[in-house]
Amino acid sequence: MSPRSDAARNRARVLDAAQQVFAADGLGASTEQIARRAGVGVGTVFRHFPTKEALLSAVLAARLETLADDAERLAEDPDPGAALFDFLARTVQASGLKIAYADALERAGIGTDEVVAPVRERVTKAVATLLDRAQRAGAVREDVAVGQVFVFIHGASRAVPTITDDALRAATLRMMFDGLRPR
Amino acid sequence: MSPRSDAARNRARVLDAAQQVFAADGLGASTEQIARRAGVGVGTVFRHFPTKEALLSAVLAARLETLADDAERLAEDPDPGAALFDFLARTVQASGLKIAYADALERAGIGTDEVVAPVRERVTKAVATLLDRAQRAGAVREDVAVGQVFVFIHGASRAVPTITDDALRAATLRMMFDGLRPR
Amino acid sequence: MSPRSDAARNRARVLDAAQQVFAADGLGASTEQIARRAGVGVGTVFRHFPTKEALLSAVLAARLETLADDAERLAEDPDPGAALFDFLARTVQASGLKIAYADALERAGIGTDEVVAPVRERVTKAVATLLDRAQRAGAVREDVAVGQVFVFIHGASRAVPTITDDALRAATLRMMFDGLRPR
Amino acid sequence: MSPRSDAARNRARVLDAAQQVFAADGLGASTEQIARRAGVGVGTVFRHFPTKEALLSAVLAARLETLADDAERLAEDPDPGAALFDFLARTVQASGLKIAYADALERAGIGTDEVVAPVRERVTKAVATLLDRAQRAGAVREDVAVGQVFVFIHGASRAVPTITDDALRAATLRMMFDGLRPR
DNA sequence: AATGAATGAGCCTTCATTCAT
DNA sequence: TATGAATGAAGGCTCATTCAT
Numbered sequence: 001m002s003p004r005s006d007a008a009r010n011r012a013r014v015l016d017a018a019q020q021v022f023a024a025d026g027l028g029a030s031t032e033q034i035a036r037r038a039g040v041g042v043g044t045v046f047r048h049f050p051t052k053e054a055l056l057s058a059v060l061a062a063r064l065e066t067l068a069d070d071a072e073r074l075a076e077d078p079d080p081g082a083a084l085f086d087f088l089a090r091t092v093q094a095s096g097l098k099i100a101y102a103d104a105l106e107r108a109g110i111g112t113d114e115v116v117a118p119v120r121e122r123v124t125k126a127v128a129t130l131l132d133r134a135q136r137a138g139a140v141r142e143d144v145a146v147g148q149v150f151v152f153i154h155g156a157s158r159a160v161p162t163i164t165d166d167a168l169r170a171a172t173l174r175m176m177f178d179g180l181r182p183r
Numbered sequence: 184m185s186p187r188s189d190a191a192r193n194r195a196r197v198l199d200a201a202q203q204v205f206a207a208d209g210l211g212a213s214t215e216q217i218a219r220r221a222g223v224g225v226g227t228v229f230r231h232f233p234t235k236e237a238l239l240s241a242v243l244a245a246r247l248e249t250l251a252d253d254a255e256r257l258a259e260d261p262d263p264g265a266a267l268f269d270f271l272a273r274t275v276q277a278s279g280l281k282i283a284y285a286d287a288l289e290r291a292g293i294g295t296d297e298v299v300a301p302v303r304e305r306v307t308k309a310v311a312t313l314l315d316r317a318q319r320a321g322a323v324r325e326d327v328a329v330g331q332v333f334v335f336i337h338g339a340s341r342a343v344p345t346i347t348d349d350a351l352r353a354a355t356l357r358m359m360f361d362g363l364r365p366r
Numbered sequence: 367m368s369p370r371s372d373a374a375r376n377r378a379r380v381l382d383a384a385q386q387v388f389a390a391d392g393l394g395a396s397t398e399q400i401a402r403r404a405g406v407g408v409g410t411v412f413r414h415f416p417t418k419e420a421l422l423s424a425v426l427a428a429r430l431e432t433l434a435d436d437a438e439r440l441a442e443d444p445d446p447g448a449a450l451f452d453f454l455a456r457t458v459q460a461s462g463l464k465i466a467y468a469d470a471l472e473r474a475g476i477g478t479d480e481v482v483a484p485v486r487e488r489v490t491k492a493v494a495t496l497l498d499r500a501q502r503a504g505a506v507r508e509d510v511a512v513g514q515v516f517v518f519i520h521g522a523s524r525a526v527p528t529i530t531d532d533a534l535r536a537a538t539l540r541m542m543f544d545g546l547r548p549r
Numbered sequence: 550m551s552p553r554s555d556a557a558r559n560r561a562r563v564l565d566a567a568q569q570v571f572a573a574d575g576l577g578a579s580t581e582q583i584a585r586r587a588g589v590g591v592g593t594v595f596r597h598f599p600t601k602e603a604l605l606s607a608v609l610a611a612r613l614e615t616l617a618d619d620a621e622r623l624a625e626d627p628d629p630g631a632a633l634f635d636f637l638a639r640t641v642q643a644s645g646l647k648i649a650y651a652d653a654l655e656r657a658g659i660g661t662d663e664v665v666a667p668v669r670e671r672v673t674k675a676v677a678t679l680l681d682r683a684q685r686a687g688a689v690r691e692d693v694a695v696g697q698v699f700v701f702i703h704g705a706s707r708a709v710p711t712i713t714d715d716a717l718r719a720a721t722l723r724m725m726f727d728g729l730r731p732r
Numbered sequence: 733a734a735t736g737a738a739t740g741a742g743c744c745t746t747c748a749t750t751c752a753t
Numbered sequence: 754t755a756t757g758a759a760t761g762a763a764g765g766c767t768c769a770t771t772c773a774t
Contacts, residue, residue: 736772739771743766746765747763752756
């Protein structure tokens with residue numbers, strides 16, 4: 001909290017706070033609120049992220065970074081089918097973001113910017129690999145394109161977390177992604 | 184025409200305008216804008232819907248009303264499986280609301296109020312019937328509950344309309360709902 | 367002050383307040399301050415003048431309107447020389463605006479907009495007439511162009527009002543404008 | 550080089566930068582911007598000039614210092630009339646400050662402080678000498694006081710530099726100062 | 733002495749809501 | 754009942770100033 005002591009730490013705290021607040025209150029949450037949650041002044045938020053959009057982009061990028069990590073790690077899983085569906089489940093269930101993530105995914109302009117674009121490409125590539133392997137293993141329909149997988153993620157991220165019962169939520173998630181399997 | 188009917192007409196115009204504006208610009212659209220679109224003053228909007236939330240509720244209720252109508256009509260369809268999936272596709276593809284609808288569905292507080300609750304119950308009942316018949320006909324998994332159907336609707340409404348290519352959108356929709364079918 | 371009672375009156379009050387406040391505290395004065403002076407809420411200021419620039423333009427336009435009126439009235443004066451110098455003195459001495467007026471005159475972008483442009487043209491024309499007549503009467507150098515007259519006005523408006531002694535201020539003003547006379 | 554001279558060099562750089570930035574962007578320019586231009590951190594700016602006002606004063610003082618130098622040098626010119634008018638023209642045309650200079654001159658509080666006061670007195674004295682000599686030589690009206698000369702400088706500094714055409718600007722300047730000459 | 737991150741007051745602007753007409 | 758002007762709380766953002774390093 002002391003000035004200068006660690007700018008990077010503050011940046012991270014703001015990012016964290018933003019993640020939580022956006023998740024809890026939607027993208028409309030005020031910068032003030034985020035600053036409070038991060039334990040810093042508004043000015044600090046704006047110093048690190050000059051615009052609300054920039055903050056949003058950063059949150060989204062951080063989120064996608066994690067996704068990419070997950071996907072890349074799973075690309076080496078011996079069971080390609082399980083790997084893909086694991087990835088999907090983990091992604092949707094991931095604590096925290098939820099709404100903000102999905103919201104951001106669909107907001108025009110966000111996700112197109114220079115901060116997010118590279119990460120997005122990385123995730124896309126990783127998921128494409130996951131998908132390809134799953135298809136070769138016969139665990140996923142042949143006619144599924146990566147873009148569709150992201151639509152599934154988007155939809156599931158939005159809707160499924162609204163279920164509070166753990167078992168039911170898991171079941172619904174599985175069911176929705178079952179649409180990707182061969183019949 | 185009597186003042187009574189004048190008022191009724193205005194109410195309808197506002198509701199219509201709200202539907203369009205929310206669909207086009209999101210729930211953040213200003214009341215002013217809705218009034219302009221409806222060709223009335225802001226005051227009139229507030230006379231009919233004392234709060235933005237009330238307006239939202241009314242829009243949602245109207246939307247659900249249509250859904251219920253659809254569902255009830257389809258309940259008499261000779262092919263129960265087709266009936267359910269027709270209903271789902273129609274619901275998601277329905278022009279207009281889309282995002283606003285889904286947004287509203289998940290906003291806490293909305294959909295729980297006295298305006299929406301009854302309609303919601305009606306839709307639920309109608310969809311339950313549709314679902315039950317489809318299950319009896321073997322077109323849908325036995326272990327699906329109505330609640331889950333709504334989660335599917337919610338997710339699909341959010342994500343699928345972001346696809347601009349008509350054929351791809353339809354295919355994705357079908358694929359997602361395929362998760363409801365028996366394997 | 368009551369809503370609706372007289373929107374036009376409120377607009378005028380805001381304009382008046384803006385004039386005074388800008389004159390007293392410079393163009394940087396806050397809208398809040400202007401609202402307070404006008405006895406209205408900030409929202410009202412923005413309803414009438416959607417932007418600070420718009421308010422500035424309006425103030426400037428109002429000011430120029432008065433100038434144009436003055437100039438046009440004086441164009442019929444039997445003594446062309448006196449007419450021009452009267453106009454100049456009156457313009458500079460005019461209570462109120464002072465700083466804001468001159469500031470606005472030089473701010474790029476302001477004075478070029480659609481609100482100010484027409485009035486500006488009107489003043490220019492009127493002053494051109496005044497100048498022309500004064501030159502024909504031999505009261506002003508032949509080689510003076512209207513543009514230069516405005517530069518004189520601008521400079522004098524800025525500097526002369528800083529003199530508090532009435533007689534000295536008048537004398538200085540006369541002296542400065544003497545530069546326009548034939549030698 | 551000793552820390553002493555380091556500090557001195559920095560002070561000068563800041564002053565220089567401030568001069569340029571104020572001239573280019575007006576007194577509203579941010580301290581950050583000035584620091585950047587000077588190639589130092591904001592902290593350094595504030596170490597040397599604890600307040601924006603202090604910085605402004607310093608800039609003004611530096612400017613007046615130059616003026617005083619000019620005036621004192623010209624006091625020995627064999628042609629007293631030419632000397633005064635040369636001084637006036639040079640002062641107004643002086644690249645750099647222009648607007649900021651004039652702004653500062655009229656802002657209450659600035660120019661009255663302990664930093665500026667002494668220099669101001671020095672300029673005043675020097676200009677008084679210049680004026681006196683010019684009057685004795687019959688190049689300037691008898692009834693002109695030093696204060697009025699400064700008002701002329703102020704007004705001309707504000708208005709004349711807005712003219713972009715070199716010849717026209719010079720002519721206008723001459724014309725305005727002609728007001729000081731005997732008729 | 734220099735640095736620049738942190739701070740928070742303050743600015744412009746938007747918008748739901750009220751209420752005189 | 755309809756209207757739209759008025760209101761003021763909030764929101765995003767800027768900037769002078771402080772202070773740990």
